[in-house]
Amino acid sequence: MKRVAVVGVAQTRFERRIIDRNLADLVYEVTTGVLDDAEMSIDQIDNVITVSNDFWDGRTISSMAVMDACGAYGKNVSTVEGDGTFGALYGAMRIWSGSFGTTLVVAHSKSSEGSLPLITNAMFDPIYYRPLGLDAISSSALQAQAYIDRRGARAEDWAMISVKNHGNAKLNPLAQLPMDLTVEQVLTSRRIADPLRLLDCSPISDGACALILAAEDRVSQSKQKPVWLKGVGYAAELHYLGDRDLSQPQALTQAAKQAYRMAGISSPREQIDFLEIYDAFSYMESLWLEGLGFCEPGEGGKLTREGVTRREGRLPVNPSGGVLSAHAVLVAGLVRMAEVTLQIRGTAGAHQLGKARSGLAHGINGPCGQSHCVWILGKD
Amino acid sequence: MGKRVAITGFGQTHHTARRWDVNGLELIQEAVTAALADAALTLKDIDAVVIGNMDHFEGINYVDTWGVEGAGAFMKPIFKVTTGGTTGTTVAIAGYYHVASGLFDNVLAIGWEKNSESDTTGAIITCSDPIWDRFSYSGAIPSLAVEASAYMKKYGITEKDAARVTVRDRGNAVNNPYAHLHKAVTIEDVMSSPMLTEPIKLLDICPRSDGAAAVIFSSEEKAQKICPRPAWVHAVSVRHDTTWFGDIDYTRLISLESAAREAFKIAGIHEPLKELDVCELYFPYSFAGLKWMESIGFCRPGEAPKLLWDGVTDMGGPMPVNPSGGVLSTNCIGATGLLRVGEVALQIMGRANKRQVEGARLAMATGFGGCFWSDVLIVGAEKP
Numbered sequence: 058m059k060r061v062a063v064v065g066v067a068q069t070r071f072e073r074r075i076i077d078r079n080l081a082d083l084v085y086e087v088t089t090g091v092l093d094d095a096e097m098s099i100d101q102i103d104n105v106i107t108v109s110n111d112f113w114d115g116r117t118i119s120s121m122a123v124m125d126a127c128g129a130y131g132k133n134v135s136t137v138e139g140d141g142t143f144g145a146l147y148g149a150m151r152i153w154s155g156s157f158g159t160t161l162v163v164a165h166s167k168s169s170e171g172s173l174p175l176i177t178n179a180m181f182d183p184i185y186y187r188p189l190g191l192d193a194i195s196s197s198a199l200q201a202q203a204y205i206d207r208r209g210a211r212a213e214d215w216a217m218i219s220v221k222n223h224g225n226a227k228l229n230p231l232a233q234l235p236m237d238l239t240v241e242q243v244l245t246s247r248r249i250a251d252p253l254r255l256l257d258c259s260p261i262s263d264g265a266c267a268l269i270l271a272a273e274d275r276v277s278q279s280k281q282k283p284v285w286l287k288g289v290g291y292a293a294e295l296h297y298l299g300d301r302d303l304s305q306p307q308a309l310t311q312a313a314k315q316a317y318r319m320a321g322i323s324s325p326r327e328q329i330d331f332l333e334i335y336d337a338f339s340y341m342e343s344l345w346l347e348g349l350g351f352c353e354p355g356e357g358g359k360l361t362r363e364g365v366t367r368r369e370g371r372l373p374v375n376p377s378g379g380v381l382s383a384h385a386v387l388v389a390g391l392v393r394m395a396e397v398t399l400q401i402r403g404t405a406g407a408h409q410l411g412k413a414r415s416g417l418a419h420g421i422n423g424p425c426g427q428s429h430c431v432w433i434l435g436k437d
Numbered sequence: 438m439g440k441r442v443a444i445t446g447f448g449q450t451h452h453t454a455r456r457w458d459v460n461g462l463e464l465i466q467e468a469v470t471a472a473l474a475d476a477a478l479t480l481k482d483i484d485a486v487v488i489g490n491m492d493h494f495e496g497i498n499y500v501d502t503w504g505v506e507g508a509g510a511f512m513k514p515i516f517k518v519t520t521g522g523t524t525g526t527t528v529a530i531a532g533y534y535h536v537a538s539g540l541f542d543n544v545l546a547i548g549w550e551k552n553s554e555s556d557t558t559g560a561i562i563t564c565s566d567p568i569w570d571r572f573s574y575s576g577a578i579p580s581l582a583v584e585a586s587a588y589m590k591k592y593g594i595t596e597k598d599a600a601r602v603t604v605r606d607r608g609n610a611v612n613n614p615y616a617h618l619h620k621a622v623t624i625e626d627v628m629s630s631p632m633l634t635e636p637i638k639l640l641d642i643c644p645r646s647d648g649a650a651a652v653i654f655s656s657e658e659k660a661q662k663i664c665p666r667p668a669w670v671h672a673v674s675v676r677h678d679t680t681w682f683g684d685i686d687y688t689r690l691i692s693l694e695s696a697a698r699e700a701f702k703i704a705g706i707h708e709p710l711k712e713l714d715v716c717e718l719y720f721p722y723s724f725a726g727l728k729w730m731e732s733i734g735f736c737r738p739g740e741a742p743k744l745l746w747d748g749v750t751d752m753g754g755p756m757p758v759n760p761s762g763g764v765l766s767t768n769c770i771g772a773t774g775l776l777r778v779g780e781v782a783l784q785i786m787g788r789a790n791k792r793q794v795e796g797a798r799l800a801m802a803t804g805f806g807g808c809f810w811s812d813v814l815i816v817g818a819e820k821p
Contacts, residue, residue: 058539110499111492111519118491118521118564118807124679131695133675135527136520138492139501143516147531154537155439179498184460291514296505311512423502428515 061152062276062283063434064159065095065269066395071233071383074169075263080114081126083165087267088127091161095269095279099128102269103157107136108144108164108387112176127163127267140335141266141391142291142420142430148270149286158275165265166385173261180424182297191298193337193424194258198250200303200425201340205252207304208347212252214358215339216243219256219381221367222336226378228408233262233383243339257339259384266391268398284398287415287435288322290315293428301425309348309419309429316417317350320433325350329433330412331373331400333393334419336380341426342366345419346374349431368410376400376408390420390430397434439537441820443660443667444786445653446476447779452617452648452767455553461495462507465549468649468772469509472545475788476653476663483653484541485514489528490549490771491521493560508547520677521564522721522806524548525650525774529802529814530673532654542656543663548775549649552768557645564807565682574682577721578642582634584809585724587687589636592739594727596636600627601745602726603640603765609752610762612791617646617767627723641723648769650776657820668785671799671815672703679808690732693803693811697733700801700813704821709801710735710749715784715794716758717777719805720765726758733803752794760784760792774804778814785818 067090069075069083078086084107092099105127109119116122120136127134133156137144141164148160177193204210220240226232243256269279276283290312295301313325322328334349336342343357351372352360360366366374375381377396380389397416399405405413414436422428448471450456450464459467465488473479486508488501497503501510501517508515520527525548532546558576565575574580588594604624610616622640630639653663660667676692697709706712718733720726727741735756736744744750750758759765761780764773781800783789798819804812 112498116563116567117493117560118519120520120677121564121679121808122566124677124808130678131676133673134677135518135531135675138517138519139499146516147518147534150534150538150540153439153539154534156534156537176498179496180503182503183497291516292512293502293505293510293515295511296503308512312514315514422516423499427502427505430516 058153060273060285061149061270062285063268063398064271064276064279064281064283065091065097066398067091067094068231068266068392068395069264070231071262071264071385073233073261075167080165080167081123083265084123084126084163087265088163091267091269095281097269097278101159101278102128102161103159104151105129105132105134105161106144106148107134108141109136110138110387112179113166113168113171113386115171123165127161139422140420140430141388142394142418142432143422145268145391145394146289146291146430152270152272158272160270161267162270162391163267164388164391166388167263168261168386169263195250196298196424197338198253199298201252201338203303204340204344208355210340211358212244213240214343214361215257216240217361218339218342219243222375222379222381225368225376225408226382229377232378234260253338259337259380262383262385264385264388266388266395268391268395282402284401285435286432288316288320288433291430296427298425303425305354306344306348306426309345309426312429312431313349316431316433322433328415329417330415331376331410332417333375333377333396335390335393335421336375337384339381342374373410376410393418393420394432401434401436440539441657441669442533442536442654443669444782444816445655445660445664445667446472446478447652447782448472448475449615449650449776449779450648451615452646452769454617454646456551456647461551462504464551464647464649465504465507465547468651469545469547472651472653478543478663480509482543483509483513483545484543485535486510486545486547487516487518487528487531487535488547489518489524491519491524493563494555494557494770495551520807522770523774523804523810523812524771525776526778526804526812526814529652529775529778530675530812532652533670533673536654536656542659544654546652546654546775548772550769550771551647552645552770553647570682578634578637580682581722582637584687585636588724588728591688594742597624597628598727598742599641599723600624602723603627605751606759606763606765609760609792610766613761616762617644637722643721643764643768646767646769648767648772650772650779652775652779664786666786666818668782668816669820671817671821672700674700674813677807677810685809690729690809690811692809693729693732696811696813700815704815709733710756712799713756713801714797714799715760715781716756716801717761717780718758718803719774719777720763721768721805723765757794760789760794774812777802777804781816785816
């Protein structure tokens, strides 16, 4: 299998509502941005993967709206509907297949233009679940409660995650919600869906992100140092929430095992320097850390309490501010990969970590992390 | 190119206007079960799944996660691809790349649609730009009518020429137990059917169907063990060039010209009409069965009627087109392109029963959708 690297990265600034640019404008911005980052031309892009969702875009065949903006004219192009980590996966597959030397992967979202409760209610079974009014927030609240009940998780630990990630965002100029918070402020913020409070929840965000992936024999076309895709794994569990143990993300554990195996990682706790994971809600960061094998089940909160996951800790988690600080749906997972790339390159600017040779990026699809994609990226 | 990939199994539902008896998950499960049976595999043998449909037809968001139980994807890798009408071929092409990448040995590609639950035109209209295109120019039939009119005017094509396409495809469908429309029609039937949008009449256009399809893609090592005569993937090509509807040159299908040319180059095909044995082409309406034949390069522009009336594309002719009855007989949109791929695979495997083209060794499948987009796959009996 050919080695594949990320050789270009671009993101927009994430905002609650971008009114001066439409979806195609956002895609054009990151497409030209990523080409500038790599100092490559669109002619050097062999194929394109776009990431979009008809519900969020309010448009059927939503990719049509961005095909010209991403420079796909005359190229082999396809569209993944799901988190950006899955878009990158298909983009990498196409290079691994030997058919292409480079792939542009681009994801966009304007969550501000849609209704989150309606759009995420539509991901559930229409007969039994939708009439209950379940959406991304209320289903996650069920997961958070199960996490408390079965694993003894604590809202205080989640509050510390929120404080940490919003604090990290202060060093990331693209983040939407850089904030100085206290645990007390999180714990007394408005109740959204018990046990989740406002500051446990990610915001609604608009924005876009793009990566250029390249095969080993093409990485020299980019002026950037390559950051290698070392391993990937993905898996899904059952759809019906009642059939799942929401406090135990088994699909994530399986996806992580695949990714570690492919990357030749036997001890993730020692061999991975930092993580960018999909903390759509504060509790998810600690639950995903358990699923990824960085601690035992039920001990994710402890990692936060002990400061392990802080910027200056032994295992920094979401140094960019994470999804809690900017959550453009579909884009957010690709941003995790972009952020890991920047850290490993050593070009993350103010939020650059000291030690960043090997990082993990993660994205989710479906309710309560039903499907996970785990990437390991590395310097060599 | 990467690893060799072959199709080793194909399953489909009995397509019909309205499947009252199953929900979407059960519909998917029927096709998956049939594909596994065709390849004599079990779910344990499947390493990954890729699925597609068009969201707004069933109104279900994130079909990959909603569909896990129907797709058999529990604790397996799965993601969704979707590109409008080309979704079925997009799924097939994704299945190909999954295996060609070396990540997986057996991959299940699923396309499905339960159109009976949708307002098909209402959903399709929203693909157009909301400011400029949606109120003046949108929906499947009107845009195809513009194309047909431009083509007729330039080359003097008649409605009767187009009717001959319907007669061929609907006649072929009689041999396909899975087809939605099972009744052969005559030129007179087509010509006297109700006018929908000039020049497209009811029998010029595809039905809307409920149905699902599943195709299994396998690595070289596995394929030879699973299937005595697998259908090897020789080439895939995609062109999803988007322009404003008003900027399209309707006398040509540029995306298909470009995709076909690339696919033929990869597959080493110089004279497609002579070298290909059978085709399953995504013709959603009769006029496409003329104009797009020219775009593929089977004949020169304006000459497709002669090809058709001479019987070249009929069953028993030198290069039968749409032995399954094609899209004019069955159109479960997210599955439609995948049905084309599955049907040509059956032809290569020699498992097409009454619709079998004798000696089929090299075949072509196409997908159509979006903003006049095209996908092309070439499969064959020989290893590429």
